[in-house]
Amino acid sequence: xVHSKKGWFAAAALAAAAxxxxxxxxxxxxxDAGSAGTAAPAGNYASQDCAGDATSAxxxxxxxxxxxxxxxxxLGPPEIAGVGLAVNDIVEAGDSACTFWxxxxxxxxxxxxxxxxxxxxxxxxxxxxxxxxxxxxxNVVDKLAAAPIVEISPANTSAELSGKSPFFFRTAPPDTxxxxxxxxxxxxxxKQSVAFLVFNDAYGTGLRDxxxxxxxxxxxxxxxxxxxxxxxxPPGQTTFSSEVTAAIASKPDAIVVIxxxxxxxxxxxxxxxxxxxxxxxxxxxxxxxxxxVFDKGTLEGAKGTIPGxxxxxxxxxxxxxxxxxxxxxxxxxxxxxxESYDATILAALAAKKGGATDPxxxxxxxxxxxxxxxxxxxxxxxxxxxxxxxxxxxxYKGMSGVGSFNSxxxxxxxxxxxxxxxxxxxxxxxxxxxxxx
Numbered sequence: 001x002v003h004s005k006k007g008w009f010a011a012a013a014l015a016a017a018a019x020x021x022x023x024x025x026x027x028x029x030x031x032d033a034g035s036a037g038t039a040a041p042a043g044n045y046a047s048q049d050c051a052g053d054a055t056s057a058x059x060x061x062x063x064x065x066x067x068x069x070x071x072x073x074x075l076g077p078p079e080i081a082g083v084g085l086a087v088n089d090i091v092e093a094g095d096s097a098c099t100f101w102x103x104x105x106x107x108x109x110x111x112x113x114x115x116x117x118x119x120x121x122x123x124x125x126x127x128x129x130x131x132x133x134x135x136x137x138x139n140v141v142d143k144l145a146a147a148p149i150v151e152i153s154p155a156n157t158s159a160e161l162s163g164k165s166p167f168f169f170r171t172a173p174p175d176t177x178x179x180x181x182x183x184x185x186x187x188x189x190x191k192q193s194v195a196f197l198v199f200n201d202a203y204g205t206g207l208r209d210x211x212x213x214x215x216x217x218x219x220x221x222x223x224x225x226x227x228x229x230x231x232x233x234p235p236g237q238t239t240f241s242s243e244v245t246a247a248i249a250s251k252p253d254a255i256v257v258i259x260x261x262x263x264x265x266x267x268x269x270x271x272x273x274x275x276x277x278x279x280x281x282x283x284x285x286x287x288x289x290x291x292x293v294f295d296k297g298t299l300e301g302a303k304g305t306i307p308g309x310x311x312x313x314x315x316x317x318x319x320x321x322x323x324x325x326x327x328x329x330x331x332x333x334x335x336x337x338x339e340s341y342d343a344t345i346l347a348a349l350a351a352k353k354g355g356a357t358d359p360x361x362x363x364x365x366x367x368x369x370x371x372x373x374x375x376x377x378x379x380x381x382x383x384x385x386x387x388x389x390x391x392x393x394x395x396y397k398g399m400s401g402v403g404s405f406n407s408x409x410x411x412x413x414x415x416x417x418x419x420x421x422x423x424x425x426x427x428x429x430x431x432x433x434x435x436x437x
Contacts, residue, residue, distance in 0.1 A: 045325040048087045050098035055124035060097040060348055060357045062087055063125030063149070065116050065140065066340075067132050070106030071236065071261035074288055075132050077331055079154055081323040082340025083129050086381070088322065090348050093382040097348060100125055106260065107135035107201050108236040114139065121147045126357045127347040129340060133260075134158030134203040135235075141168050150359045150366070152347060154339035157284070157307065158202045162437075163408035167363050171339040171346070171402055172307045173414035175203075177435040178284065179210025181416040182305045184433075186211070186254055186281055187218040189303075195252035196225030197243055197259065197266055200232035204258045207283055211256060223250035237262055244269045256281045264293055277302055282427075289332050290425040299421035309401030309415040310429045311338045342398035345381050346370060349396055352388050371395025371404035372412075403436075410437045 054061050064083055067076045083099060090097040102119050105112025113131060117140040120128050128144055131137045132155040144151045145165040153161070153170040162174055186194060194215050198204045205227070212222050224247045225231045233243055244266065247255055255275065257266055263286040270277065278301035287304030311334060319341070320331040331337070347362050349369040354361035367373070369384070375393035378384040384394050395404065403413035413436045419427035 043321040045088050045322045047084065047326045048091060048098050050100045054098055056126040056358050060351055061100055061123070061125045062097060062344055062347065063100045063102065063120040063123065063128040065102050065104045065113060065120065065128050065130035067106060068103040069112065070108060072106045072132050074333065075155065075335055077323055077327070078319065078334045078337035079132060079340040081319040081331060082154065082337040083344050084326060085319050085322045086341045086344035089381050093385060095385065104131040104133065104136050106235070107133055110139045117143050120144065120149060125149060126351065126359055127152060127362055129154065129343050131156065132336070134161060135201050137161060138202055141165055148359050150347065150362045152343040154343050155336045158206045160202055160206065162410050167359065169366055169405060169409040171343045171400055171411060172336065173411055173435065173437055175207045175210050177414055177437060178305055178307050178416050179207050180214050181433040181435060182281060182283065183211040183214025185303065185418060187215060187220055191254040192220045193223050193252045194220060195223050195247040195250050195255045197247055197255060197257045198225050198232050199235045199259050199262060201235050203285065205232060208258055223252045238265050240266050240269045244273055248273055248275055254279045254281060257286060258283050260285045267294060267298065271298060284335065287419050287427045288335065289427065294425050297423050299425045300423045302421045304419050304427055306335055306417045306419060307414055308336065308338055308417060309432060310417055311399050315399050338399035342400045342402065345398060346396060348381060349384050349388065349394065352385050367405045369394055369396055406437060412437055
């Protein structure tokens with residue numbers, strides 16, 4: 001599925017634009033785009049594929065570098081739906097925008113993302129939404145910035161990406177926020193010794209390091225897979241008998257699995273070696289719906305974290321309706337869908353504020369529309385665009401609940417959702433922790 005999706009802001013519209021607190025509180029449909037500026041009926045959306053001659057000089061050309069293949073492909077549908085729905089909402093508000101889709105692949109084959117970055121540059125997109133994998137973004141961020149193209153990741157958490165480039169932003173918090181939340185969750189559950197099954201990836205080891213420090217700062221110990229032990233496994237590995245045996249032999253109270261699709265092979269090995277699955281913990285890379293993967297009850301009681309607030313049900317329905325209309329299937333997972341939606345809306349509002357759709361204009365206005373300088377709070381594209389047209393400063397309060405961009409282009413605050421798996425192996429939201437970057 002390599003795409004090109006249609007329609008940018010009307011010229012007239014452009015001319016008018018002159019710390020953690022507990023709270024109760026990852027493509028597109030071919031070239032069948034409808035006419036630019038025509039609102040799709042609710043629940044019956046159309047794709048908005050870019051015309052062949054569209055460039056960032058004439059239209060808001062939203063490129064993507066999101067996972068359609070590889071170990072992160074399960075995150076693709078909600079992220080793709082988030083982008084597609086946002087572009088639909090821009091069009092529905094009376095402006096025009098289009099989408100150009102590429103595949104990010106994963107860290108096992110960087111040639112996929114390298115080729116996609118070249119396609120985005122050749123296509124002269126205004127912004128690239130992605131990647132899902134931190135390692136993939138680290139592979140392409142310098143190339144995209146040199147073009148220049150604004151890259152906004154809805155899912156990258158590696159601390160290595162904080163302040164990496166003036167053209168790199170993200171709507172997901174860095175590992176320091178999620179790692180601290182999960183570490184506190186583990187300790188709060190009474191677990192004093194922890195083993196890690198973690199892949200050797202910038203995301204995996206970075207998140208492991210923060211969880212490990214949080215556990216140890218609380219008086220706990222790491223028995224296997226810790227920093228500097230050399231016990232990580234390579235991305236894409238398919239058998240885990242020796243790793244699971246060693247982890248269990250270290251006699252931990254809990255095992256933290258930090259992996260992507262490799263989790264589908266790790267869990268059965270843990271079960272076969274009689275590990276108490278209620279004492280496993282997962283992160284955003286694998287806190288997913290396994291109802292069609294594992295036997296009923298396999299993960300019941302296990303916990304995991306996913307950055308982002310628990311999106312409202314009506315927003316989830318709209319994303320699922322978009323995916324049903326354009327991709328032919330409803331969503332079963334919503335991870336990073338809200339962050340993808342917000343990334344796209346923020347880019348559009350930055351272009352609106354700057355009066356042009358080129359990447360440099362978007363980059364210069366991203367912080368301002370996120371509320372870094374204050375401004376009138378607004379929650380939809382149309383509401384924010386109307387305020388900009390009147391000359392107001394705005395603070396977009398999006399679906400993901402992240403704060404304005406800080407000096408490192410990270411969200412200044414974000415929620416981390418706490419989930420527990422039910423008997424059907426589906427992660428059910430329990431609460432959220434809000435932390436600052």
